[in-house]
Amino acid sequence: MAEYLIKNGFVFDPVLGIKGDKADVAIKNGKIVETTALGSPKVIDAAGKTVMAGGVDIHAHVAGPKVNIGRNFRPEDKLFGYKARSGIERMQGGFSVPTTIRTGYNYARMGYTTVMEAAMPPLYARHTHEEMRDTPILDQGAYPVFGNNWFVLEYLKNHEIENAAAYIAWLLRATKGYAVKVVNPGGTEAWGWGLNCENIHDPVPYFDITPAQIVKGLIEANEHLGLPHSMHVHANNLGNPGNYTTTLDTFKLSEGIKPNSKFGRDQVMHHTHVQFHSYGGDSWVNVESKAKEIMDYVNSHENITIDMGQVTLDETTTMTADGPFEHHLTELNHLKWANADVELETGSGVVPYVYSPNIKVCAIQWAIGLELALFAKDPMRIFITTDHPNAGPFIRYPRVIKWLMSTEAREQQFDAFKHKDKVIDATNLAGIDRELNLYEIAQMTRAGPAKALGLAHMYGGLAPGLEADVAVYDFNPNEPYAPDEIETAFLNAEHLFKTGVQVVRDHNIASNGNKRTLWVNAKVDENPQVMRDVREKFLRYYTVTLNNYEVTGHYLPNPYVIEVDATE
Amino acid sequence: METVTLTIKNQPDLFLEADTITPDAFAGKKIEEIADLHVYVGREQHRLGDFFEISGKAGATPEETKIVVNGDLSRVKYIGMKMTAGEVVVNGNADMYVGAWMQGGKITVNGDVDAFAGTGMKGGELIIKGNAGNYLGAAYRGDWRGMQAGTITVTGNAGSDIGTFMNGGEIVIGGDVDVHVATHAEGGRIIIKGNAKSRLGGQMVEGEIYVLGSIDLMMPGFAYREDVDVDVDGIKGRFALYEGDLGERHRKRKGQTIYAKLYQRIEA
Ligand SMILES: [Zn+2]
Numbered sequence: 108m109a110e111y112l113i114k115n116g117f118v119f120d121p122v123l124g125i126k127g128d129k130a131d132v133a134i135k136n137g138k139i140v141e142t143t144a145l146g147s148p149k150v151i152d153a154a155g156k157t158v159m160a161g162g163v164d165i166h167a168h169v170a171g172p173k174v175n176i177g178r179n180f181r182p183e184d185k186l187f188g189y190k191a192r193s194g195i196e197r198m199q200g201g202f203s204v205p206t207t208i209r210t211g212y213n214y215a216r217m218g219y220t221t222v223m224e225a226a227m228p229p230l231y232a233r234h235t236h237e238e239m240r241d242t243p244i245l246d247q248g249a250y251p252v253f254g255n256n257w258f259v260l261e262y263l264k265n266h267e268i269e270n271a272a273a274y275i276a277w278l279l280r281a282t283k284g285y286a287v288k289v290v291n292p293g294g295t296e297a298w299g300w301g302l303n304c305e306n307i308h309d310p311v312p313y314f315d316i317t318p319a320q321i322v323k324g325l326i327e328a329n330e331h332l333g334l335p336h337s338m339h340v341h342a343n344n345l346g347n348p349g350n351y352t353t354t355l356d357t358f359k360l361s362e363g364i365k366p367n368s369k370f371g372r373d374q375v376m377h378h379t380h381v382q383f384h385s386y387g388g389d390s391w392v393n394v395e396s397k398a399k400e401i402m403d404y405v406n407s408h409e410n411i412t413i414d415m416g417q418v419t420l421d422e423t424t425t426m427t428a429d430g431p432f433e434h435h436l437t438e439l440n441h442l443k444w445a446n447a448d449v450e451l452e453t454g455s456g457v458v459p460y461v462y463s464p465n466i467k468v469c470a471i472q473w474a475i476g477l478e479l480a481l482f483a484k485d486p487m488r489i490f491i492t493t494d495h496p497n498a499g500p501f502i503r504y505p506r507v508i509k510w511l512m513s514t515e516a517r518e519q520q521f522d523a524f525k526h527k528d529k530v531i532d533a534t535n536l537a538g539i540d541r542e543l544n545l546y547e548i549a550q551m552t553r554a555g556p557a558k559a560l561g562l563a564h565m566y567g568g569l570a571p572g573l574e575a576d577v578a579v580y581d582f583n584p585n586e587p588y589a590p591d592e593i594e595t596a597f598l599n600a601e602h603l604f605k606t607g608v609q610v611v612r613d614h615n616i617a618s619n620g621n622k623r624t625l626w627v628n629a630k631v632d633e634n635p636q637v638m639r640d641v642r643e644k645f646l647r648y649y650t651v652t653l654n655n656y657e658v659t660g661h662y663l664p665n666p667y668v669i670e671v672d673a674t675e
Numbered sequence: 676m677e678t679v680t681l682t683i684k685n686q687p688d689l690f691l692e693a694d695t696i697t698p699d700a701f702a703g704k705k706i707e708e709i710a711d712l713h714v715y716v717g718r719e720q721h722r723l724g725d726f727f728e729i730s731g732k733a734g735a736t737p738e739e740t741k742i743v744v745n746g747d748l749s750r751v752k753y754i755g756m757k758m759t760a761g762e763v764v765v766n767g768n769a770d771m772y773v774g775a776w777m778q779g780g781k782i783t784v785n786g787d788v789d790a791f792a793g794t795g796m797k798g799g800e801l802i803i804k805g806n807a808g809n810y811l812g813a814a815y816r817g818d819w820r821g822m823q824a825g826t827i828t829v830t831g832n833a834g835s836d837i838g839t840f841m842n843g844g845e846i847v848i849g850g851d852v853d854v855h856v857a858t859h860a861e862g863g864r865i866i867i868k869g870n871a872k873s874r875l876g877g878q879m880v881e882g883e884i885y886v887l888g889s890i891d892l893m894m895p896g897f898a899y900r901e902d903v904d905v906d907v908d909g910i911k912g913r914f915a916l917y918e919g920d921l922g923e924r925h926r927k928r929k930g931q932t933i934y935a936k937l938y939q940r941i942e943a
Contacts, residue, residue, distance in 0.1 A: 183818035191718070441924065442819055 108607055110135045110145050113577060116153030117584055119545045120160060121487065121554035122568025126546045127584055132158060134575040137607035141571050151602055155583045159549050160568050161220030161576030161605060162504075165556040166339075166379045166414050167495040168426055169210050170224045170238035170249065172231040173455045176445045177204035177424040177496070181459060184424065196616050197243075203423040203496040211243035211622075213502050215610050218578030218600035221557075221566050224249035225339070225379065225494075226290060226428050228449045229256075230651070232282035236624065236662040244610050244620035246566075246667070248285030250339055251278055252428050254292035254321055257314075257451040257648075258640060263324035264316040271328040273634035276673065277641065283626040283658045283666070286336035286560075287329050290428035292318040294343050295454045303431040304343050307356045318343050323360045326375050332629045332673045335370040335561025337412070339377045345432050346383050351397035354384040361410050370561030373409055377559055380416025380494035381405075382476035388533075391468055395533040398478035406484040412559045414492040417476035417507045418469060419499025420520075422461045427497065430454035451648055462499065465525040467533075472498070473520070474534035480511055481541045486550035487558065504552070505597035509590050511543045516590035545584055561669075562625075575607040581614075624663045629671040676741050676762070677734040679709065681727040683746035687716045690770060691726055694753035698740035698761025698780060701733040709733065737761040737780065744769075749789075755782045758799070771808070774801040777825065790834065796844065798825040809834035809853070812846045822846070822863060838865050841882060847908070857884055860935065866910060879920050879935035885910060887940045896920035897937055905938055914938040 111134040118130040133142040168174055178184070181204060190199045190209075199209035214222055222242075227235045227249035239247045253259050253275065262271040275287060293311035294304035300312045307319040322340060329338045344353040361376040378384070385401045388394040405411055425436060430446060433456020437444035445457040462469040476498065483489040491508065495501035509516045521527050521537065531537040543551075557567025565574045582588070582596035603611035610618045645653050679701055695712040704712075710724025723729070727744075734740035737760040744754060748769045755763045755773055760780045765773070768786040775794040787805035793812040807829045813836055814821035821840030828847045835853035838846055841863040851869035858874070860882040870888035877894055885907070897919035905914045918934035926933045 180817065182816045186815055186818075443817075 108136050110148035111151060111604065112142065112145055112148040113151045113153050113158060113579060116156050116158035116579060118158045118569065119549040120569040121546065121550045122570045132569050132577055134577065134604060134607050137575055139569055139571050139573045139575050151579065153579050156601065157545060157580040157582045157584060159218065159578050160553045160566065161578055161603065162218050162552045163556040163566050164219055164222040164492065165490050165560060166225040166492045167222055167501055168225055169222060169495065170207065170242060171227055171235035173426045173457055174204060176457045177426050180443060180445055180457065181424055195619060203500045207238050207241040208243060211245050212616050215244045215603055215616065216600060217504055217597060218580065218603055220576040220605045221246045223247065223285065226288055227251045227282065227284060228453050229278055229282045230449050230452055232658045233662055236283060236658050239624055240662065240664060243622060244605055246623045246625060248625035250286040250288035251282045251284035252288045252290050252453045253325060254289030255296040255453050259321065260296065260311060260314040260316050263320055264314060266324060268324060268327045268331055270634065270637050271324060272331040273631050273637040275328055276332060276629040276631045277637065279627050279629060281657045283624065283663055285625055285627055286334060287325055287338045289322060289325055289338060289340040291341060291343055291345065291432065292321040295428055295430045298430040298454055299448060306343060306353050319360055322357060326361060326364055330364060330367040330375060333368045333671055334627060334629060335368065335669055337372060337374050337377050339379060341379050341429065342384055345429055348386050348388040348390055348394040351385050351387060351401055354401060355404055358404055358411055364410065366410065368561055371563045372559055372561050374412040374559060375410045377412045379414050380492065380498065381413045381479055382416040382418065382472060382498060385475050385479065394468060394471060396471065396475045396478055396535055398475050398482060399535055402479060402482035412488045414490040415476045415479055416492055416494040416498045418462050418472040419493055419503040419506060420462045420464050420469065420473055421499045421503065423496045423499055424457065425460045425497045426455065426457040428453045428455045430456050433458050436460065450650065451644060464523050467526040467529050470524045470526065470530040471533050474530060474536040477510055478535050478539065480551065481539050486547040487555040489551060490556045491551045505594040508548055508597050509593040512548065512593055513590040514540055514542055575604050577604045621665065623665045623667040625667045625669060627669045627671060629673050631673045632675055676739055677732045678741045678743060679729065679731040679733050681729055681742065681744045683726060683748060684728050685726050687726065687750055689717050691716055691751045692753055693723065693751050694756040695723060696742060696744060696754045697756060697758040698737035698742060699758055701742060702737045702740045703735055704733050777801065793822060793827045795820065796822045796825045800825065801827045803829045806831035807833040809836050810839065811837040812841060813838060814840035838863065857882060866908065876919055876935050876937050878923050880923050880925060881933050882935050884937045890939055893917065894919060896922045902941065912943045913941045915941055
């Protein structure tokens with residue numbers, strides 16, 4: 108494999124603690140190495156440019172059935188946006204629900220190399236893997252959803268942590284999943300009865316278990332197994348005024364639980380797209396930011412990490428396993444709605460949404476997301492996301508970075524709001540003058556998410572031994588710049604290396620890479636009861652047999668298995 | 676106003692996608708540059724000049740540019756797409772998407788057009804002297820933003836699904852229309868001088884439909900209110916007023932619930 112030496116760039120690396128000093132980065136055999144280990148490398152002149160590890164996205168909806176529903180029912184999302192095949196680049200289309208090909212290329216153009224699919228319905232794991240397989244360049248993994256799964260509800264109702272853990276281990280293996288995801292715990296199952304769970308003590312119909320029991324039980328099962336990532340939750344009551352109390356109640360379920368993982372993470376709960384969960388007030392008329400209250404809690408509790416779910420003020424496509432929420436949304440905006448039930452496991456909904464700068468609530472949502480990041484004391488525990496495509500398409504990450512790094516950019520956006528004064532009254536943002544620096548951006552987009560995923564031994568930094576995922580941006584942090592130059596630079600990486608392969612050269616896609624799919628193989632003691640339950644449920648309820656369920660072979664042409672030993 | 680004349684000399688094997696035939700694309704260009712504009716046949720890119728004899732002169736701006744297209748254009752799509760100003764005259768039958776997403780200026784077709792003419796139209800004037808196909812002045816597939824403004828006038832008949840998701844502007848049909856008129860509409864006005872079939876105003880929230888001839892079957896979601904005198908756009912007479920679609924949500928304005936209105940002429 109080719110050797111590379113990336114010379115004289117301004118390096119930002121939280122793993123090595125390099126804060127913009129000039130340094131060289133050496134690549135050999137797919138890994139970062141000491142510069143002395145190189146023979147005759149190809150030299151990349153990075154003088155006057157910014158060098159970081161490849162970006163790591165901890166939460167995006169980029170593959171699987173609900174993404175494809177979005178593609179199918181929104182032909183208008185692709186209108187005029189096609190790009191014909193050229194050179195090694197295959198045809199690309201779509202904006203908020205791009206094709207798999209565009210997904211891979213656009214992440215690479217932004218300097219990202221690892222992207223986690225945030226919600227995989229186990230029954231449709233094969234579809235999810237087929238789409239990931241077709242997404243070039245990126246290393247990916249997918250989180251199967253557990254929060255409304257009948258097995259989980261039954262085990263945790265009786266607090267059978269070992270059985271829940273054995274089932275999780277079996278399902279991760281069967282679906283080739285990466286982590287334990289929870290979406291509106293109990294609420295999506297309740298939606299099957301036309302109901303919802305609006306707070307953590309609202310019981311699930313028939314199963315008679317509360318969301319609090321589900322979340323706490325899944326954290327315990329996750330730590331019983333010692334999985335690389337923590338339990339990853341989208342709490343109840345998303346998107347409703349006054350919901351921040353439900354969020355704080357959910358956070359508190361993690362108290363007193365210590366991480367048990369040899370993968371180096373410190374958290375036991377990752378709460379996703381917290382912007383959607385930080386609302387005060389009791390109606391859309393008086394909705395206000397509670398980002399301060401939320402971040403006061405996060406800042407003082409080290410066993411929690413969060414991501415933003417930043418609203419980007421675009422027309423986008425919302426999609427979530429939170430079925431009742433999507434119904435609520437279509438009643439609100441009267442646009443088309445897709446709804447799906449996934450047998451014993453989960454459900455989902457899809458609705459287009461226009462976050463307009465002329466609508467007060469959208470502008471308040473925009474401010475709340477930024478406040479979360481700007482109130483953060485430890486940028487290693489809060490990550491940049493847009494909950495793609497829910498709050499906006501991932502292709503806007505560079506714009507989010509611009510807003511976080513520049514008060515001028517934020518003021519420009521405030522001035523573009525129709526209800527500027529009302530938005531300022533309902534939020535804290537106008538009073539915040541913090542501007543994040545590139546080191547903090549590297550923490551929020553590289554080192555932080557890699558650590559929270561339990562993948563700090565592979566991604567997120569430039570220390571020798573890590574995967575050679577390296578981005579070079581045409582951005583000189585030591586020269587004066589206009590805010591828009593930040594966005595332009597981070598939207599168009601000059602060079603990108605993925606596992607030592609140059610995938611972007613001179614701002615162009617240069618290779619389709621060697622995409623890998625990460626999954627977690629957790630070994631547990633034999634559990635005859637759980638295996639009997641699995642066989643019985645498939646026989647009684649599932650529309651498929653076990654043989655048509657498991658993800659194997661050609662679905663993962665290039666798997667990367669993370670082994671966990673949870674046997675006694 | 677300067678005029679560029681295009682005369683088709685080679686018919687495409689498949690269909691020609693010619694969204695470059697607009698005053699916006701032609702303005703300020705020499706004839707050779709216009710001949711070099713891109714058109715597509717399937718996935719293959721060609722030059723406009725490969726298919727058309729091109730003569731005349733383009734204006735400096737779209738406003739000052741008129742395009743005359745001659746010949747059998749029944750395999751040519753997207754004429755006048757997204758145009759903002761100027762004029763296009765089509766002497767012959769044209770294929771789909773004539774004047775789609777047009778924002779201004781004027782298109783006159785001395786012949787028939789196929790489906791999707793005036794799709795997503797935002798302004799300007801589209802005049803069709805022959806018949807129009809389906810989805811005239813409708814929204815693009817999947818989109819909820821149909822015709823916003825401007826006028827479409829058809830001398831002959833129109834097909835089905837005209838004015839789907841219409842939000843504004845006016846469509847006037849001289850002859851008859853097929854099924855589905857103003858489905859999902861939230862505004863705008865459709866005048867049908869001939870006869871209509873069925874499913875007029877399904878899921879229509881706001882806007883107006885006038886029918887001077889017969890209606891085969893009224894939607895059950897439309898209720899008769901009263902007989903009224905109408906004098907709109909040269910349409911005069913006594914009309915029966917129906918309101919609907921009662922199965923849909925409806926906005927309120929000043930305490931009044933707003934309904935879509937369907938007028939059917941009783942006597943001239
Ligand atoms: Zn999500």
